[in-house]
Amino acid sequence: MPRRVRFLGLAAILWLATALLSGCGGAGQAKSAYKDTVPLPAEPLVVEMAEPGTYGGRFVFAETAPPRTFNTIMANESSSYDVTDGRLYVPMLDFDNATEEMKPRLASSWEISPDGKTSTWHLRRGAAFSDGHPITSEDILFSFEVYMDDTLHVSLYDFFKPYGQKFKLSAPDSYTVVIETAGPYAMLLGVVGSVYIMPKHMLNPAYQAGRFASAYNVNTPPESVVTSGPWKLKEYVPNEKTVLTRNPYWCGVDSKNQRLPYLDELIYLIVPNQDTAALKFEAGEVDALDDVKAENFQTYLTNQNKGNYTFYDLGPTLNTNFFWFNMNRVRDSKSGKKLGSLYADPVKYAWFVNQDFRKAVSKAIDREAIIKSVYYGYAVKNWSTMTPGNKTWYTPEVVHYDYDLEGAKKLIAGLGWKDTNGDGIVEDQQGHPVRFNLKTNSSNVMRVAMANFIKDDLAKIGIAVDVTPLEFNSLITNLRQDFQYDAILLGLQSATPPDPGMGQNVWRSSGITHYWNVKQPKPETPTEARVDQLMSENVQTNDVAERKRTWKEMQDLVNEQCFIIWLPVIQFKVPVRNRFGNVHPTIIPHRILWNIDRVFVKAQQPRA
Amino acid sequence: MRTYVLRRLLQVIPLLLGISFVTFVLLQLAPGDYINTVAENPMISAERLDAMRREFGLDRPWYVQYGLYLKNIFLHFDFGESFARHQKVFVILREGLLNTLLLALAAAVVTWGLAIPLGVWAAVRQYSWLDKGLTVFGVIGLSIPEVLSGLLLLMLAARTGWLPVGGMHSLDYDQMDWVGKGIDLARHLALPALVVGLTPLAGRMRQMRGNLLDVLRLDYVTTARAKGLSENVVVFKHALRNAINPLITLFGYTLGSLVSGALIVEIIFAWPGLGRITYDALNARDQYLVLGSVLMASFVLVLGNLVADLLLAIADPRIAYD
Numbered sequence: 001m002p003r004r005v006r007f008l009g010l011a012a013i014l015w016l017a018t019a020l021l022s023g024c025g026g027a028g029q030a031k032s033a034y035k036d037t038v039p040l041p042a043e044p045l046v047v048e049m050a051e052p053g054t055y056g057g058r059f060v061f062a063e064t065a066p067p068r069t070f071n072t073i074m075a076n077e078s079s080s081y082d083v084t085d086g087r088l089y090v091p092m093l094d095f096d097n098a099t100e101e102m103k104p105r106l107a108s109s110w111e112i113s114p115d116g117k118t119s120t121w122h123l124r125r126g127a128a129f130s131d132g133h134p135i136t137s138e139d140i141l142f143s144f145e146v147y148m149d150d151t152l153h154v155s156l157y158d159f160f161k162p163y164g165q166k167f168k169l170s171a172p173d174s175y176t177v178v179i180e181t182a183g184p185y186a187m188l189l190g191v192v193g194s195v196y197i198m199p200k201h202m203l204n205p206a207y208q209a210g211r212f213a214s215a216y217n218v219n220t221p222p223e224s225v226v227t228s229g230p231w232k233l234k235e236y237v238p239n240e241k242t243v244l245t246r247n248p249y250w251c252g253v254d255s256k257n258q259r260l261p262y263l264d265e266l267i268y269l270i271v272p273n274q275d276t277a278a279l280k281f282e283a284g285e286v287d288a289l290d291d292v293k294a295e296n297f298q299t300y301l302t303n304q305n306k307g308n309y310t311f312y313d314l315g316p317t318l319n320t321n322f323f324w325f326n327m328n329r330v331r332d333s334k335s336g337k338k339l340g341s342l343y344a345d346p347v348k349y350a351w352f353v354n355q356d357f358r359k360a361v362s363k364a365i366d367r368e369a370i371i372k373s374v375y376y377g378y379a380v381k382n383w384s385t386m387t388p389g390n391k392t393w394y395t396p397e398v399v400h401y402d403y404d405l406e407g408a409k410k411l412i413a414g415l416g417w418k419d420t421n422g423d424g425i426v427e428d429q430q431g432h433p434v435r436f437n438l439k440t441n442s443s444n445v446m447r448v449a450m451a452n453f454i455k456d457d458l459a460k461i462g463i464a465v466d467v468t469p470l471e472f473n474s475l476i477t478n479l480r481q482d483f484q485y486d487a488i489l490l491g492l493q494s495a496t497p498p499d500p501g502m503g504q505n506v507w508r509s510s511g512i513t514h515y516w517n518v519k520q521p522k523p524e525t526p527t528e529a530r531v532d533q534l535m536s537e538n539v540q541t542n543d544v545a546e547r548k549r550t551w552k553e554m555q556d557l558v559n560e561q562c563f564i565i566w567l568p569v570i571q572f573k574v575p576v577r578n579r580f581g582n583v584h585p586t587i588i589p590h591r592i593l594w595n596i597d598r599v600f601v602k603a604q605q606p607r608a
Numbered sequence: 609m610r611t612y613v614l615r616r617l618l619q620v621i622p623l624l625l626g627i628s629f630v631t632f633v634l635l636q637l638a639p640g641d642y643i644n645t646v647a648e649n650p651m652i653s654a655e656r657l658d659a660m661r662r663e664f665g666l667d668r669p670w671y672v673q674y675g676l677y678l679k680n681i682f683l684h685f686d687f688g689e690s691f692a693r694h695q696k697v698f699v700i701l702r703e704g705l706l707n708t709l710l711l712a713l714a715a716a717v718v719t720w721g722l723a724i725p726l727g728v729w730a731a732v733r734q735y736s737w738l739d740k741g742l743t744v745f746g747v748i749g750l751s752i753p754e755v756l757s758g759l760l761l762l763m764l765a766a767r768t769g770w771l772p773v774g775g776m777h778s779l780d781y782d783q784m785d786w787v788g789k790g791i792d793l794a795r796h797l798a799l800p801a802l803v804v805g806l807t808p809l810a811g812r813m814r815q816m817r818g819n820l821l822d823v824l825r826l827d828y829v830t831t832a833r834a835k836g837l838s839e840n841v842v843v844f845k846h847a848l849r850n851a852i853n854p855l856i857t858l859f860g861y862t863l864g865s866l867v868s869g870a871l872i873v874e875i876i877f878a879w880p881g882l883g884r885i886t887y888d889a890l891n892a893r894d895q896y897l898v899l900g901s902v903l904m905a906s907f908v909l910v911l912g913n914l915v916a917d918l919l920l921a922i923a924d925p926r927i928a929y930d
Contacts, residue, residue, distance in 0.1 A: 065888065069694060074694065154656065155652045158655075235782075237777075237880070238703035239703065269775070270878060271878045273876050276759075279763060472891075473639055473891075473893060477644060
């Protein structure tokens with residue numbers, strides 16, 4: 001009996017000890033000698049890169065969440081897009097993050113008619129899916145049909161309807177596709193470049209049966225997920241990892257006619273906790289991190305040599321931060337409220353619609369201080385949805401109202417608002433103390449910190465702010481459904497390509513992301529009417545110079561009104577191990593992964 | 609005995625029904641739904657959101673949704689589909705349940721494997737330095753939050769390279785032979801099991817010590833000693849068996865709570881368990897996945913209690929069910 005009891009304890013200790021002592025499993029990586037046995041396509045896609053690489057090795061990338069589906073058309077989250085878009089599936093043409101231009105992929109060339117209404121697309125001959133099935137115009141038509149399906153109604157749906165009419169597609173032969181639009185359409189390349197080509201021969205039965213949404217879900221056996229991109233699925237372990245391997249039929253080659261990709265495996269390791277991911281990177285179990293806190297930037301910079309990695313500076317992020325005031329009206333008959341009535345308190349609404357009030361708020365915010373304290377100096381000021389990180393659409397000399405405390409005080413005084421009772425808060429002309437709540441999502445510490453700075457800054461001009469961090473879902477309910485807020489601090493994610501035309505929901509007064517006053521049946525202010533008109537002009541032409549002119553005017557108009565109070569954006573940095581060649585992270589999604597088909601393991605490894 | 613087990617299992621049905629109702633109502637009362645979480649895409653249109661709401665049946669009143677949910681369970685044993693993953697809830701939960709049970713089992717080995725011998729040891733050497741030392745150690749283990757101890761252990765693993773930094777398998781796991789696989793799993797299991805197992809250790813150890821001390825004061829122990837039995841036989845054969853009963857009941861409870869209670873550790877150690885699936889589902893308001901996971905956890909808890917009661921009957925001949 002005593003032995004048995006002692007044995008229990010011994011077993012527990014022994015197990016912990018053997019686990020410890022059984023050696024440190026170094027990530028041994030033998031270089032594979034991949035032999036390409038599939039003949040190259042008639043028209044291979046020659047991919048530009050810094051240096052041609054060699055076959056073998058693997059790249060381990062940490063993600064906080066697993067992909068929810070391998071069906072890119074039905075996906076809704078970046079953890080799925082990181083695996084599907086550009087990796088498993090490619091479009092006819094793709095946005096090149098290095099040059100920020102559209103480059104051919106499955107189409108070898110295309111031309112647009114002089115009137116801008118007809119585009120003709122020539123498919124790459126010899127391109128094939130990962131099961132060897134050739135990619136033809138049938139697959140292109142099928143993919144567009146799904147994207148434009150009225151019942152599936154995918155996110156991109158509205159972009160297929162310029163001038164209110166759907167794209168018309170036809171295929172004169174197996175290698176030609178013709179797209180007709182009602183008029184010239186600036187977003188044509190962007191939209192066609194967002195249509196990821198999926199195999200008709202695999203998915204049409206599910207589509208016809210109305211089961212497309214659950215096709216290619218994560219339970220699909222890896223070999224059944226037929227892909228059009230450089231990679232195919234090798235293994236999916238729920239909540240642990242997703243492993244991709246090369247698509248042996250992929251049409252991309254390097255300058256030496258070696259078929260891409262070079263790596264044997266691309267692994268997405270699921271690590272939900274940011275700190276654990278950082279430790280995994282430190283231990284060498286992970287080759288790159290995509291999400292590093294600004295407070296740790298200095299540590300990563302100092303340890304570059306020791307850790308044998310490079311901490312790449314990607315410049316200002318494309319994702320914005322800002323807040324706005326609630327000027328929304330009831331637009332939905334189901335809400336039980338009178339259509340057109342205000343959501344905000346009428347007293348507050350009178351402040352919010354006042355341009356001078358909004359301007360004073362913008363002028364009161366010390367953005368330099370926010371950059372120094374919240375972002376540890378790694379941030380820049382930003383005045384638009386197209387941040388300084390955007391090469392094509394960033395407009396440097398746009399109208400803006402930066403920190404000017406005296407100017408802000410003058411504006412408040414000009415409104416006739418004074419602190420009559422000496423409590424530090426000004427009262428409006430009817431005697432109401434000027435006080436509003438500023439909501440943001442509690443999970444984003446940067447946003448909460450910025451909200452607290454705003455509270456302090458506005459206190460200096462006598463405006464009281466109640467900062468209310470909320471759980472994300474509650475915030476979105478306030479934002480989208482019940483409109484119970486005074487002001488919300490939030491950000492917008494950038495689309496790819498990062499083009500103003502992709503953000504029409506934000507700029508148009510009828511849009512649901514036109515946060516300060518959504519779904520207006522008719523533009524309520526002359527400024528918004530003009531912006532609507534400019535937005536239409538902007539997307540209904542192919543003349544880039546003209547588009548830049550209208551884009552600048554839109555930003556100037558909205559910023560003159562201070563409908564959006566802009567806040568700084570972070571300068572993004574990511575660490576990637578030095579043993580890889582052709583590494584070229586960019587600020588545009590998918591930052592590190594966008595050119596992973598070109599990344600290879602360098603021959604000489606300084607440290608194993 | 610058989611009727612007793614059957615009766616207990618039948619009692620589970622109204623219990624789970626009640627739990628599912630309360631969970632469903634709570635989910636409805638919480639602001640927002642799954643559609644909210646996908647709405648933060650500047651490209652998504654109002655029509656797309658409405659189409660999704662219709663597709664998932666979220667446009668119907670909650671009692672209709674709940675009624676349909678129950679109907680599918682009773683008619684088809686179908687617990688619904690996850691909104692985000694377009695998969696049957698059962699399939700998703702199955703993925704995590706085994707991993708969580710493995711972690712719970714390993715943690716139980718740590719807790720009980722240390723608590724029983726240490727508790728006995730402390731009891732037979734009451735008020736010695738060893739007894740006091742174990743108490744201090746236990747209290748420290750109890751008071752360090754799992755987040756902290758977890759991250760500290762991971763830091764140790766990263767700096768020394770002795771153990772892997774989180775996860776469940778090495779990347780080369782598939783290429784290993786079965787011995788290698790076993791060792792690999794044990795190495796990945798060691799730290800999370802230690803963290804999960806250490807928290808209840810102090811309590812269980814003190815319980816064991818207290819129970820044994822109570823029993824050691826009883827007359828029959830004195831009698832046994834007077835008979836001239838060796839101290840080992842007195843303690844382990846006569847006293848321990850009587851002292852261990854309450855711990856068996858506790859064992860059943862911990863089994864249930866371990867399944868639902870390892871969430872933080874699963875996140876920090878990147879352990880692919882049930883807790884993380886539930887947490888993600890809750891954040892995404894993926895309501896049928898949340899319901900399924902709550903029902904599963906409740907079922908395991910009830911099962912754990914039943915197992916404890918049955919074990920008690922085996923350990924103590926005075927207890928019988930019929």
